[in-house]
Amino acid sequence: MIKLENINKYYQQGGNQYHILKDINLTIGQGEFVSIMGQSGAGKSTLINIIGFLDDQFEGSYYYLNQPIHDYTRRDFSKLRNQNVGFVFQNFKLIKNLTIAENIALPLLYAGQKRKLIKKQIVQALTAVGLPASEHKKPTNLSGGQQQRVSIARAIITQPKFLIADEPTGALDSQTSKEIMALFKRLNQQNNTTIIMVTHDRKVAAQGERLIQILDGKIISDEKIGVKA
Numbered sequence: 001m002i003k004l005e006n007i008n009k010y011y012q013q014g015g016n017q018y019h020i021l022k023d024i025n026l027t028i029g030q031g032e033f034v035s036i037m038g039q040s041g042a043g044k045s046t047l048i049n050i051i052g053f054l055d056d057q058f059e060g061s062y063y064y065l066n067q068p069i070h071d072y073t074r075r076d077f078s079k080l081r082n083q084n085v086g087f088v089f090q091n092f093k094l095i096k097n098l099t100i101a102e103n104i105a106l107p108l109l110y111a112g113q114k115r116k117l118i119k120k121q122i123v124q125a126l127t128a129v130g131l132p133a134s135e136h137k138k139p140t141n142l143s144g145g146q147q148q149r150v151s152i153a154r155a156i157i158t159q160p161k162f163l164i165a166d167e168p169t170g171a172l173d174s175q176t177s178k179e180i181m182a183l184f185k186r187l188n189q190q191n192n193t194t195i196i197m198v199t200h201d202r203k204v205a206a207q208g209e210r211l212i213q214i215l216d217g218k219i220i221s222d223e224k225i226g227v228k229a
């Protein structure tokens with residue numbers, strides 16, 4: 001589904017050029033649950049930004065669903081992103097003065113869906129993340145774990161082919177982290193949604209079925225770590 005060939009990424013800063021990703025070769029199949037670990041500054045976010053079509057400034061080849069996309073325009077990348085990827089972040093990134101329903105509806109509104117059709121999808125997404133009947137609440141009235149569930153509902157409402165989760169449990173206590181990981185596993189197994197997750201937490205990483213480790217912009221290991229139920 002995702003195939004990166006010889007990806008290199010550079011940043012320019014103060015007249016210097018920094019080589020951030022070095023010859024990344026990576027294939028991820030539909031339905032995989034991949035954990036990515038590595039020290040701070042290793043290049044994990046840079047890599048998932050490329051995988052998630054947020055960054056089109058890289059060298060190398062990117063094949064998505066067997067299509068070469070590395071020469072796509074920025075507008076093509078936005079379209080791919082909106083139609084194929086859901087994002088989950090450490091700090092939830094919910095809009096405080098909107099209700100839960102309004103937060104979750106945003107990706108559908110961006111996609112141009114009619115308001116009439118949106119309501120049912122909101123109910124479905126909230127049920128899928130274990131938060132039924134929370135439509136009218138505000139994010140600040142929810143716990144961290146509940147807010148992360150809302151952000152996952154927002155990520156899955158467009159039925160994306162894959163989810164990118166950047167430190168999804170970084171702001172949560174260990175019990176809540178377990179619950180959020182159980183939810184990711186369920187989404188992965190029930191819907192065959194591909195999940196690509198960056199984490200610093202070994203226990204969280206172990207919930208995936210494959211672990212990729214990055215050091216200084218290179219993949220230093222890539223191994224199967226679990227068997228799917």
Ligand SMILES: Nc1ncnc2c1ncn2[C@@H]1O[C@H](COP(=O)(O)OP(=O)(O)OP(=O)(O)O)[C@@H](O)[C@H]1O
Binds near residue numbers: 012038041042043045
């Ligand atoms: N926009 C940018 N301009 C210049 N350098 C950048 C930029 N973004 C990231 N970098 C540099 O690229 C390197 C990799 O950063 P990246 O955020 O991908 O690391 P990371 O592994 O995700 O780290 P962390 O675990 O701390 O989030 C770092 O040295 C960082 O300083």
